[in-house]
Amino acid sequence: MQQPLDSDVLVIGAGPAGLALAISLGQAGLSVIVLDTQGRAALSAPKDDGREIALTHDSVALLKKLGIWPRLAAHEIGVIREAQVHDGGHARALLDFNAQRAGSGGGTGVLGWIVPNHALRRASFEVADALPALRIVCNAQTSQVRTLPSHAEVFFEAEPAPTGGDLRARLLVAADSRFSTTRRQLGIGADLHDFGRTMVVCRMQHAQPHGEVAHECFGYERTLAVLPLTGDASSVVLTADASAAAALMALPAADFTALVQRQFHDRLGRMAMAGERHAYPLVATYAHRFRSMRSALVGDAAVGMHPVTAHGYNLGLQGVGTLAGRVVQAHRAGQDIGAASLLAAYEATHRRHTRLIYHGTNAVAKLYADKRAPLRLLRQLVLEGAQRFPPLKAAITRQLTGHGPFGDTALAAPTSPST
Numbered sequence: 001m002q003q004p005l006d007s008d009v010l011v012i013g014a015g016p017a018g019l020a021l022a023i024s025l026g027q028a029g030l031s032v033i034v035l036d037t038q039g040r041a042a043l044s045a046p047k048d049d050g051r052e053i054a055l056t057h058d059s060v061a062l063l064k065k066l067g068i069w070p071r072l073a074a075h076e077i078g079v080i081r082e083a084q085v086h087d088g089g090h091a092r093a094l095l096d097f098n099a100q101r102a103g104s105g106g107g108t109g110v111l112g113w114i115v116p117n118h119a120l121r122r123a124s125f126e127v128a129d130a131l132p133a134l135r136i137v138c139n140a141q142t143s144q145v146r147t148l149p150s151h152a153e154v155f156f157e158a159e160p161a162p163t164g165g166d167l168r169a170r171l172l173v174a175a176d177s178r179f180s181t182t183r184r185q186l187g188i189g190a191d192l193h194d195f196g197r198t199m200v201v202c203r204m205q206h207a208q209p210h211g212e213v214a215h216e217c218f219g220y221e222r223t224l225a226v227l228p229l230t231g232d233a234s235s236v237v238l239t240a241d242a243s244a245a246a247a248l249m250a251l252p253a254a255d256f257t258a259l260v261q262r263q264f265h266d267r268l269g270r271m272a273m274a275g276e277r278h279a280y281p282l283v284a285t286y287a288h289r290f291r292s293m294r295s296a297l298v299g300d301a302a303v304g305m306h307p308v309t310a311h312g313y314n315l316g317l318q319g320v321g322t323l324a325g326r327v328v329q330a331h332r333a334g335q336d337i338g339a340a341s342l343l344a345a346y347e348a349t350h351r352r353h354t355r356l357i358y359h360g361t362n363a364v365a366k367l368y369a370d371k372r373a374p375l376r377l378l379r380q381l382v383l384e385g386a387q388r389f390p391p392l393k394a395a396i397t398r399q400l401t402g403h404g405p406f407g408d409t410a411l412a413a414p415t416s417p418s419t
């Protein structure tokens, strides 16, 4: 006789994407088990990892619907009203995006919001942990996943031993980062692009107000982004070749601060570090398939974006909305939630939403990392061309606010996107 199933869905990875999917399904009445290698303390109170996540209107609408947004503290939610792009040594912006002027952003005048990654993780964990239909297994090391026509199975070890074993469900979802081992165990390959560059991120206080303007300064040695947080604080993001980034990490705080101030032409006055520096080697990944038998990939496990266009988690949430919508629909209709046709439809939609922006982002990242003179000229022409061509600017602004050509306005978003 066949063993009963342990849950409707198994999710591997309790990161922000895996938890958003688990919450979407749990709130719709499906039973979900989430496994993560990390312990409960690390998942419930994640450490500051220096990442500040810019969120589109669609993402915020989904986070509100899931009950994650109200669990963020006011001081954790920054607003971006304008974004300016500077090239090389130019202090003047060559290109700027403003939701108000573009008539985008749903009348709020807001391009997007910005929230610390650890706060998103903490709030997601709180909501997931409180859902009766959802169980989180911490300290779980998956040794094998198996998918059969009838169900999917995960073998794992957990601490304290002997709490491991195997779990069975109708559908298995891999949400275990861009270097997903579950993806590999499912036999799904991925294209990997190592940019050979590293992002150094750090929170800084400053004397002058930022005016809720985000800046992207494409320098010839390193790129600098300065993103407005609440109060007189900004997230400083430097991107450089791996060896130069190692040197940036090792610089005394005063020298690091002076370098940032100089590259930013002292726009924010005197600056001071308000946190540790964190380094992220830049590797983008795109899975060859987003599904296999009774299994699907979400979040970075499906598409691991270069952070320059701030789309990784936004696309992850878009995929969560697409997959959850289809699974809940099938569940309510009494149909198979792991059916091949359902998973194929998810894959087709998510590929359509991500492919162009993934390759476009990689092209931009490569163009702006190249110091050769013809490419410097080309990027200046691109920026000036975009500034002088209002329809293109308006399209990019709509994309930033989550209502662009790649945006999925069908994403479940019944709540108002206003703050």
Ligand SMILES: Cc1cc2nc3c(=O)[nH]c(=O)nc-3n(C[C@H](O)[C@H](O)[C@H](O)COP(=O)(O)OP(=O)(O)OC[C@H]3O[C@@H](n4cnc5c(N)ncnc54)[C@H](O)[C@@H]3O)c2cc1C
Pocket (backbone or CB within 6 Å): 012, 013, 014, 015, 016, 017, 018, 019, 035, 036, 037, 038, 051, 052, 053, 054, 055, 117, 140, 141, 142, 175, 176, 177, 178, 181, 182, 199, 201, 280, 298, 299, 300, 301, 305, 307, 310, 311, 312, 313, 314, 315, 316
């Ligand atoms: C510097 C930086 C800035 C960024 N800025 C933005 C931004 O502005 N906007 C934006 O939208 N995105 C941004 N991103 C991207 C965003 O952080 C990611 O897209 C997002 O964190 C992906 O979430 P995830 O849940 O898919 O994966 P992760 O956050 O990687 O979480 C994966 C989870 O899986 C667990 N896990 C791993 N392996 C296993 C295993 N074998 N078994 C069980 N569990 C496992 C891990 O412990 C972790 O909890 C940025 C990224 C970086 C690096």
